[in-house]
Amino acid sequence: MDLRSELLKSIWYAFTALDVEKSGKVSKSQLKVLSHNLYTVLCIPHDPVALEEHFRDDDDGPVSSQGYMPYLNKYILDKVEEGAFVKENFDELCWTLTAKKNYKPDRNGNSVVSHQDAFKLWCLFNFLSEDKYPLVMVPDEVEYLLKKICTAMNVELNSCELDDYLSQEPQGQGGLTVWQFLDMVNSGRFLRGIEQEAISMAVEEVYQEVIEDGYLWKRGQLRRNWSERWFMLKPSVLSYYMSEERKEKKGSIALDKHCCVEVLPDRDGKRCTFCVKTLSRTYEMSASDTRQRQEWTLAIQTAIRLQAEGKKSLHKDLKQKRREQREQREQRKAAKEEETQRLKQLQEEKERKLQELELLKEAQRQAEILLQEEEQRRRQQHEEMQRTLEIQLQEAEQARASMQAEMVLKEAEAERQRKRILELEDMQERLQEALQQEVKARQDEEAVRYAQARLLAEEEEKLKELMKLKEEQEEYIIKTQREKQVLKQEMENKNKCLEEAQKQLEEVRVNRQRVDQDVMAAQRKLRQASTNVKHWNVQMNRLMHPIGPGDKRTNVSGGVFAGYQPLLSRRDSSLK
Numbered sequence: 001m002d003l004r005s006e007l008l009k010s011i012w013y014a015f016t017a018l019d020v021e022k023s024g025k026v027s028k029s030q031l032k033v034l035s036h037n038l039y040t041v042l043c044i045p046h047d048p049v050a051l052e053e054h055f056r057d058d059d060d061g062p063v064s065s066q067g068y069m070p071y072l073n074k075y076i077l078d079k080v081e082e083g084a085f086v087k088e089n090f091d092e093l094c095w096t097l098t099a100k101k102n103y104k105p106d107r108n109g110n111s112v113v114s115h116q117d118a119f120k121l122w123c124l125f126n127f128l129s130e131d132k133y134p135l136v137m138v139p140d141e142v143e144y145l146l147k148k149i150c151t152a153m154n155v156e157l158n159s160c161e162l163d164d165y166l167s168q169e170p171q172g173q174g175g176l177t178v179w180q181f182l183d184m185v186n187s188g189r190f191l192r193g194i195e196q197e198a199i200s201m202a203v204e205e206v207y208q209e210v211i212e213d214g215y216l217w218k219r220g221q222l223r224r225n226w227s228e229r230w231f232m233l234k235p236s237v238l239s240y241y242m243s244e245e246r247k248e249k250k251g252s253i254a255l256d257k258h259c260c261v262e263v264l265p266d267r268d269g270k271r272c273t274f275c276v277k278t279l280s281r282t283y284e285m286s287a288s289d290t291r292q293r294q295e296w297t298l299a300i301q302t303a304i305r306l307q308a309e310g311k312k313s314l315h316k317d318l319k320q321k322r323r324e325q326r327e328q329r330e331q332r333k334a335a336k337e338e339e340t341q342r343l344k345q346l347q348e349e350k351e352r353k354l355q356e357l358e359l360l361k362e363a364q365r366q367a368e369i370l371l372q373e374e375e376q377r378r379r380q381q382h383e384e385m386q387r388t389l390e391i392q393l394q395e396a397e398q399a400r401a402s403m404q405a406e407m408v409l410k411e412a413e414a415e416r417q418r419k420r421i422l423e424l425e426d427m428q429e430r431l432q433e434a435l436q437q438e439v440k441a442r443q444d445e446e447a448v449r450y451a452q453a454r455l456l457a458e459e460e461e462k463l464k465e466l467m468k469l470k471e472e473q474e475e476y477i478i479k480t481q482r483e484k485q486v487l488k489q490e491m492e493n494k495n496k497c498l499e500e501a502q503k504q505l506e507e508v509r510v511n512r513q514r515v516d517q518d519v520m521a522a523q524r525k526l527r528q529a530s531t532n533v534k535h536w537n538v539q540m541n542r543l544m545h546p547i548g549p550g551d552k553r554t555n556v557s558g559g560v561f562a563g564y565q566p567l568l569s570r571r572d573s574s575l576k
Helices: 003-018 028-041 048-054 065-079 087-102 115-128 139-152 159-168 178-186 196-211 290-309 314-544 564-575
Strands: 213-219 226-233 237-241 249-254 260-263 273-277 282-286
Touching: 003 028, 003 065, 003 087, 003 115, 028 048, 028 065, 028 087, 087 115, 115 139, 115 178, 115 196, 139 159, 139 196, 226 290, 260 290, 273 290
Parallel strands: none
Antiparallel strands: 213 226, 213 282, 226 237, 237 249, 260 273, 273 282
16 A cells, blocks of 8 residues: 555545534635645645635536545646655644544543544554545454454454444445444453553554554664654664654655664663664664563564565555455355356256156156057057058959959050041141241242342442542542652752851861860960979079078979979860
8 A cells, every 4th residue: 555545545534524514515715724734744845825716716616536636636636745744733733624524532530541542543444444535444354353452452452343333334244434444442342451551552552563653762873872753664764853843854864675684782781772783884782671672673664675675565465465364264165155056057057957857757658648549549540541552452343343344445546546647647747748848948938038138238238338448549649748748848958057056167177176176275275374483483583592502402393383284284174
């Protein structure tokens, strides 16, 4: 459970306490006051003008928890820094708002726990409750917390009586709310005969064990004197303050896998001392008694181990393990119930199959009886049918004898009919031959007529094609003559253009010869100028540096005007 989840649990109680009508909505003015108080206790800087503007009165009406969550997440929870505020002050603010409405101790002053102890039990409840809203604490966690309190008082908890109490509550099996839990503790049912002071000390001890803070004496590094400091232990750091209000932080000890805790012998008048060794320094501390020293050393060693394992808190780790054990237990219970239900279904299925088998046997007996009756009925029908067939057979014999006599007469008549049929078939063949000859003659006549008509049509089509070809030939001749004239005109024009181009080419050649002559004259002038430049260069060198006795003659080509030669070469190349 991270810091955001812990803060949300307490804020949820404050929000529900402001919901007077239990409609799930709170007025904007109340949310504005709540937000301002949260900014204050969480040490978050805020703009009062922006807060007023966000929660100004308009026609939207009250705001639900879902409507308040975006503002709460963006402007408050996202800006919270762990260690920058006092968690106890924040819890006291939310407890004050919710206890005023929901916590109802005995008015006669007979409550088992005081108001401050109720606040600590409320904090412990929030720590051990499930991460579902509305917040409840499952029976296993209730038993765990009560056992911790009873162990601190050296009293044994009656688990059977607790189970009876939870079974009597309407929602006890699903979990208890914090107000049901406080009512159960205040009833004194499980803490009979124990003084309120002892209960208060036990609650304080359990609270400090879970929250992991308390007073210790610490020895300074430079002055080597002992000072009382309020220590707060977390898995990654052991911080110490001037007092339990934690307003002035004096320092912190970073815990990692390289740290260790050692118990020291009593010396210099200090008892129950121990030290925390880090890579850079050794911190000496002293507890009030041996039991407290043992608890602190064990807690710090556990924090070092959790830090090495990458876990957040011992109690959170234990809570997670208990939750996993509950889930495994519930899964086993569900699996057992499922197995029982499956066996029950199998038993019911077996009984149903036996009933179906009895019904099938009864149906088989009925079918056998019906089969016997049907066999007897078929036998009687067969005997009656056999007698009927014998009578019909005798009648058939008589009818066959009479039919044989009639058949003889019919055969003679059939012979006469066959002869008549043969004569008719012969006559039909002759008539069919005559008919075929007449049909053939008509077909020949039709063929001749069709051929004559086809020849006439072909002759007419050829005549039309001949006339069309004649017209096309005349048109082609006219078109050819026109194209010939056009080509002739184009050839004349091209000849004229060719003559003009030849003349222009001759002019270009003449101009080119003239330009070549100019270029050669310019080159001669440039060579002459180069010779003159060299001559004057030599003269200049002689004038500037007179030749002394024994001096060698310098190269006349290199001098002030030596750079003109490449320039002249480039000009010659450009002229070319």
